[in-house]
Amino acid sequence: MNPGVATVYRWELRKLRYQKRTYLGLGLSVIVPIIFVAAVSFRNGGPHDVAFGDYIDRSGLAIPLVILLFGAIWMFPLITALVAGDIVASEDHNGTLKTILTRSLDRGQIFTGKALAATTYAIVAILLDGAVAIVAGTLKSGFNPLQSLSGTIVSAPKALELVIVSLLVYLIPILAIVCIGLLLSTVTHNSAASIVGTLGFSLIIQLIGILPGAGSLQPYLLSTQFNAWQGLLRTPTDWAPIIRAAWVCSLYGLPALAAAYVVFLRRDVAGG
Amino acid sequence: MDGAPPIEVRGLVKRYGEIVAVDNVDLTVEAGDVYGYLGPNGAGKTTSLRMMLGLIRPTAGHVRLFGRDPLQGAKALEGVAGFVEAPQFYPYLNGRRNLELLAAYDGGGARDRVDQALATVELSGRAGDRVGGYSHGMRQRLGIAAALLRAPKLMLLDEPATGLDPAGMRDMRLLIRRLADEGMTVLLSSHLLPEVEELCNRVAIVRSGKIVYEGAIADLKRGAGATYRLSTTDDERALAVARAQAGLTDVKVDSHGYISFSADAAAAAELSQALIEAGALIKLLAPETVTLEDLFFSLTEGDAPASPDGPAQAKAAVPT
Numbered sequence: 046m047n048p049g050v051a052t053v054y055r056w057e058l059r060k061l062r063y064q065k066r067t068y069l070g071l072g073l074s075v076i077v078p079i080i081f082v083a084a085v086s087f088r089n090g091g092p093h094d095v096a097f098g099d100y101i102d103r104s105g106l107a108i109p110l111v112i113l114l115f116g117a118i119w120m121f122p123l124i125t126a127l128v129a130g131d132i133v134a135s136e137d138h139n140g141t142l143k144t145i146l147t148r149s150l151d152r153g154q155i156f157t158g159k160a161l162a163a164t165t166y167a168i169v170a171i172l173l174d175g176a177v178a179i180v181a182g183t184l185k186s187g188f189n190p191l192q193s194l195s196g197t198i199v200s201a202p203k204a205l206e207l208v209i210v211s212l213l214v215y216l217i218p219i220l221a222i223v224c225i226g227l228l229l230s231t232v233t234h235n236s237a238a239s240i241v242g243t244l245g246f247s248l249i250i251q252l253i254g255i256l257p258g259a260g261s262l263q264p265y266l267l268s269t270q271f272n273a274w275q276g277l278l279r280t281p282t283d284w285a286p287i288i289r290a291a292w293v294c295s296l297y298g299l300p301a302l303a304a305a306y307v308v309f310l311r312r313d314v315a316g317g
Numbered sequence: 318m319d320g321a322p323p324i325e326v327r328g329l330v331k332r333y334g335e336i337v338a339v340d341n342v343d344l345t346v347e348a349g350d351v352y353g354y355l356g357p358n359g360a361g362k363t364t365s366l367r368m369m370l371g372l373i374r375p376t377a378g379h380v381r382l383f384g385r386d387p388l389q390g391a392k393a394l395e396g397v398a399g400f401v402e403a404p405q406f407y408p409y410l411n412g413r414r415n416l417e418l419l420a421a422y423d424g425g426g427a428r429d430r431v432d433q434a435l436a437t438v439e440l441s442g443r444a445g446d447r448v449g450g451y452s453h454g455m456r457q458r459l460g461i462a463a464a465l466l467r468a469p470k471l472m473l474l475d476e477p478a479t480g481l482d483p484a485g486m487r488d489m490r491l492l493i494r495r496l497a498d499e500g501m502t503v504l505l506s507s508h509l510l511p512e513v514e515e516l517c518n519r520v521a522i523v524r525s526g527k528i529v530y531e532g533a534i535a536d537l538k539r540g541a542g543a544t545y546r547l548s549t550t551d552d553e554r555a556l557a558v559a560r561a562q563a564g565l566t567d568v569k570v571d572s573h574g575y576i577s578f579s580a581d582a583a584a585a586a587e588l589s590q591a592l593i594e595a596g597a598l599i600k601l602l603a604p605e606t607v608t609l610e611d612l613f614f615s616l617t618e619g620d621a622p623a624s625p626d627g628p629a630q631a632k633a634a635v636p637t
Contacts, residue, residue, distance in 0.1 A: 047424045047425075048421060048422050048423065048424040052421050052422060052424075053422070055421075056418050056421060056422075059418075060407060060409075060410070060418075063407075063409045063410055064409060139405055139406075139407060139408060140402075140403075140405035141405050141406065141407060143367075143370075143372050143400070143401060143402075143405065144400070144404065144405050144406065144419070144463070145419070145422060146371075146372060147370050147371075147372070147394060147397075147398070147399070147400075148391065148394075148419055148422035148423050148467070149391045149394070149395070149422060149423045149424050149425075149467075150391050150422050151390040151391045152390075311374070313367075313372070313373035313374060314367070314372040314373060315364075315367065315372075315373055
């Protein structure tokens with residue numbers, strides 16, 4: 046069989062299974078919802094200052110949504126960056142780029158396989174977090190109807206469906222973070238620099254959002270797109286923020302991805 | 318391309334800012350050659366090898382492997398394998414898994430060659446251990462195994478014996494000899510001159526990024542001429558006879574008190590006749606073997622590199 050992108054993708058996933066950082070990221074995805082549920086059980090309610098914060102005692106389905114809100118600040122960008130920021134740079138660290146670039150695959154195929162593997166990991170991490178949050182939330186507060194942001198009551202099965210779709214919409218800005226992580230990983234040749242850089246980029250964008258007078262920029266900041274899923278929790282569904290998230294995130298992600306691809310194709314592999 | 322040489326390098330240059338790492342290198346490796354690529358540290362050998370494998374882009378000039386440009390992608394590396402500097406692997410995977418990954422990236426029948434490659438480099442017993450725990454020598458051997466997976470016609474090896482113990486070096490030498498005997502073309506970058514002398518039929522000697530000699534080792538040695546040592550019952554008279562004798566050059570008394578001169582075998586035989594006639598009886602008349610090491614140092618340590626025109630120039634730089 047001729048090797049191709051699928052070969053690289055399969056082996057990248059296999060390599061991820063052998064690396065500690067993968068389990069660090071996925072472990073965070075599992076443990077954070079459990080700690081969150083434990084914490085709110087002891088506190089008896091709250092947090093009251095965020096959307097759905099008042100409902101977490103009434104419906105377990107509010108819990109994954111509150112975690113999505115908190116996770117956007119640094120947790121999900123970090124979990125994403127752990128692999129996206131490392132997946133090219135670790136080859137530099139191990140000196141293995143020269144090993145794999147002298148086989149029968151083109152650089153473009155190797156990069157594409159890596160990008161797909163980093164994306165797969167990010168999707169698994171978010172969905173795993175959502176699944177654990179749904180189960181832990183339901184165990185704590187029951188599988189009950191949820192009040193939407195418009196004040197209407199949504200039945201429990203419909204609310205579950207909306208939570209799942211919200212997780213998928215949440216992946217839009219996550220994929221932009223994957224692209225930025227890949228770019229830094231390719232350019233810096235250094236895992237720590239690209240992971241910290243990706244997280245730093247995400248935090249700086251949020252800080253720009255709270256600067257006085259930056260209100261008009263708000264809809265175009267990457268951090269804002271992490272709230273796009275809230276459109277689903279309105280009656281009728283507000284698609285505008287979701288559509289905006291799709292193109293705004295493309296503007297962040299696609300140039301970064303294209304730049305990473307070109308740099309990877311043309312760079313000198315002088316180390317290792 | 319049929320008939321194209323395994324490696325053809327023309328006008329290859331690599332500049333890093335002001336520094337010229339590789340300076341207008343030309344070389345040709347023909348099918349069946351075991352080609353030594355020699356030079357001191359920092360002479361640009363590894364940079365050249367990286368360009369040959371398409372890992373870095375030349376500033377000028379080009380490389381062709383069997384007529385194909387390695388910058389054009391993986392297809393150009395068909396039938397080519399090897400490593401530059403120390404071979405590197407994923408430390409968290411075991412030896413076999415690393416080879417399986419590379420075999421998957423090679424495609425074709427590479428997957429079926431994993432066991433055989435491990436056996437060839439005598440790593441079958443440790444194939445289940447993580448590479449992170451391998452010694453330097455084991456990684457070198459795994460590097461050879463990884464190259465063998467590609468069933469290459471051309472193998473580029475960068476200092477394959479560096480860091481190995483004497484037994485490891487001997488095994489590596491035997492392995493390369495065996496591969497060459499099986500018809501593989503090998504380019505061997507090395508510091509180890511006796512190794513190159515034993516294994517290689519042709520060499521390029523590189524100094525400060527420039528080739529100072531390219532050709533057959535035999536031609537290089539022939540060009541250098543033979544040096545003789547002479548001791549007689551009357552060295553004063555013998556010195557005078559030698560200086561007067563046709564066909565002898567560079568006649569002098571060396572640091573050990575012997576008379577030394579350069580000559581071919583016929584001129585040396587005629588000298589022995591002349592010495593007997595002059596009454597200086599020969600105690601010792603012996604050719605000194607010129608080693609590749611002598612030639613290497615003369616070419617790489619002089620004030621200025623000799624021009625790369627071949628043995629004639631090399632001869633001028635050889636100590637006598």
